[in-house]
Amino acid sequence: MEREDRLFFAKLHPGVLLIYFLCVIGLTMFSFHPLFSLLSFLGGLVFLGFLLSHRQWLRYFFIDLLMILVIAVTNPLFSHYGVTVLFYLFDNPVTLESVFYGLNMAVMLVSVMVWFTCFGKIIAADQFLYLCGGSLPKTALTLTMAMKFIPQFQKQAVRIANAQKALGVYNDSSKKDKLKNQLRIFSTLLTDALENAVITAQSMRSRGFGTQKRSNYAAYRWRHSDFAFLAVFLLVLCGILFSLSFPELHFSFYPTIAKFQVTPVAIVAFCCFAAVVFLPFIIEVKGNLKWKFLMSRI
Amino acid sequence: MKKSFLKYLILFFMLPLVVIGGSYLFRDRQFVFLLVCVTLISFLPFFLSFEKRSHREEKIVLLAVMVALSVVGRVLFFMLPSFKPVTAIVILTGMYLGAESGFLCGALSALLSNFFFGQGGFTVFQMLGWGMIGVFAGLLSVILKKNRPVLLLFAAFSGFLYSMIVDLWTVISIDNSLNLARYLTLLAAALPTTIIYVISNVLFMLALAGPIGRKLNRVIEKYEI
Known part of the structure; x- marks a missing residue:
């Protein structure tokens, strides 16, 4: 939940970051080319290196590899397409194509997971709300209020629990009692919350809620670097989308594994996609080098 | 008035546009793409009507x-x-x-x-x-x-x-x-x-x-x- 804002990449405007993450996750999820999956996996993983400690990163990496292995091995049990039969298991054919399909899919799924982890570390709920505030003001207001209520309710729940303990109605000898306790706390919390909600609403009305369009506090400014990043990114994105209309970028596994086609269009598409997924990593490395260089001159 | 009209126009054209464009560009995963997009677009009327109604x-x-x-x-x-x-x-x-x-x-x-x-x-x-x-x-x-x-x-x-x-x-x-x-x-x-x-x-x-x-x-x- 705590946002990682010491990164150079995270200093971009949240709108730019949201567009970037959604496009990368979308391209990874919906284009099914093995090289795209692999590039996306590597790009996400090297960027995640800046977000996690070495130990966390290594653990994450091994969990990913394990997941890839498990999905690739189990896929032939569920899909029997493909013509190259390796052997029969419980009267069902296990095909080479299905193993490779599983492998590609596993890399794709894991890279989507990696990118979502980066997304969660870079974009926190409040920035997301800041972005919806413009087009969906009421929804954003509801979510903002809910977000404010969450820590408030958690603190209130602790207070209620302490009060009940002091009153002697607390008993945690069995699981059933524990559950009953939680429910009692929850019920008390609710009464309190609803009363407070009405007071908040009355206070909102007395201050003229709904009489005018809501203004919002813009904590984020568009800088030149945001425009530059967005322009370059959209240009490259258009290149990728355009190249996706060519048949070379569509790789089929069934019935036989397609030949890996290397045409000029495909090379351009691969380079563009690699540029997109390694962009955060490059920005980070460049920023760090610049920082070190400037520090060395002091 | 003009703005809300534009909103419905976008909503009206968005669905076919996304369906046709997406299933052409993402040929290998078109079903997944359509599932995500159509689900997201189906949320829109709920959110928009919540915004609009007083x-x-x-x-x-x-x-x-x-x-x-x-x-x-x-x-x-x-x-x-x-x-x-x-x-x-x-x-x-x-x-x-x-x-x-x-x-x-x-x-x-x-x-x-x-x-x-x-x-x-x-x-x-x-x-x-x-x-x-x-x-x-x-x-x-x-x-x-x-x-x-x-x-x-x-x-x-x-x-x-x-x-x-x-x-x-x-x-x-x-x-x-x-x-x-x-x-x-x-x-x-x-x-x-x-x-x-x-x-x-x-x-x-x-x-x-x-x-x-x-x-x-x-x-x-x-x-x-």
């Missing part, structure tokens, strides 16, 4: 309270995995505040709580699952309010529905089609979790329907929401 302030704040309660509930019962009050709260919101609020409570709870528990492609389908449960609860509110056994049955059924919707995403995201063998295997593998969902929904409904119902009813009647 509500009493109380309704917005109550909705925020219910969303926060379901998120806190998900955190409060962290020691019992899958044993969460979210579905029960969404159903009660739908029943007392209407189908639209039920949808918003379900969808927003999923979205917001995943900022704590981790986002993923499944967020969209959790939003759909809980949102649908809220809508159904709102539509059936007359029966559900009167008849306690039907309410409990509905809560139990919601557990199955939720599990089936989220697993549907898992299968389609893997196979790009509804691979029935994998779907059934997943449903069978998730059966213990689904049973916990069903039991927890019924138990939470038993425990919360009385107090939440009474309290919401009281507030709604007192302040004419």
Whole structure:
């Protein structure tokens, strides 16, 4: 939940970051080319290196590899397409194509997971709300209020629990009692919350809620670097989308594994996609080098 | 006027445009792409009508309270995995505040709580699952309010529905089609979790329907929401 804002990449405007993450996750999820999956996996993983400690990163990496292995091995049990039969298991054919399909899919799924982890570390709920505030003001207001209520309710729940303990109605000898306790706390919390909600609403009305369009506090400014990043990114994105209309970028596994086609269009598409997924990593490395260089001159 | 007209025009053309363009560009995964896009676009009318209609302030704040309660509930019962009050709260919101609020409570709870528990492609389908449960609860509110056994049955059924919707995403995201063998295997593998969902929904409904119902009813009647 705590946002990682010491990164150079995270200093971009949240709108730019949201567009970037959604496009990368979308391209990874919906284009099914093995090289795209692999590039996306590597790009996400090297960027995640800046977000996690070495130990966390290594653990994450091994969990990913394990997941890839498990999905690739189990896929032939569920899909029997493909013509190259390796052997029969419980009267069902296990095909080479299905193993490779599983492998590609596993890399794709894991890279989507990696990118979502980066997304969660870079974009926190409040920035997301800041972005919806413009087009969906009421929804954003509801979510903002809910977000404010969450820590408030958690603190209130602790207070209620302490009060009940002091009153002697607390008993945690069995699981059933524990559950009953939680429910009692929850019920008390609710009464309190609803009363407070009405007071908040009355206070909102007395201050003229709904009489005018809501203004919002813009904590984020568009800088030149945001425009530059967005322009370059959209240009490259258009290149990728355009190249996706060519048949070379569509790789089929069934019935036989397609030949890996290397045409000029495909090379351009691969380079563009690699540029997109390694962009955060490059920005980070460049920023760090610049920082070190400037520090060395002091 | 002009702006809202533009909004509907965009909505009207967005669906075919996304369907045709997406299925051409993402030929190998068109089913997954369409599933995500059509689901997201189907949320839009709910959000837009919520934005447009003028509500009493109380309704917005109550909705925020219910969303926060379901998120806190998900955190409060962290020691019992899958044993969460979210579905029960969404159903009660739908029943007392209407189908639209039920949808918003379900969808927003999923979205917001995943900022704590981790986002993923499944967020969209959790939003759909809980949102649908809220809508159904709102539509059936007359029966559900009167008849306690039907309410409990509905809560139990919601557990199955939720599990089936989220697993549907898992299968389609893997196979790009509804691979029935994998779907059934997943449903069978998730059966213990689904049973916990069903039991927890019924138990939470038993425990919360009385107090939440009474309290919401009281507030709604007192302040004419």
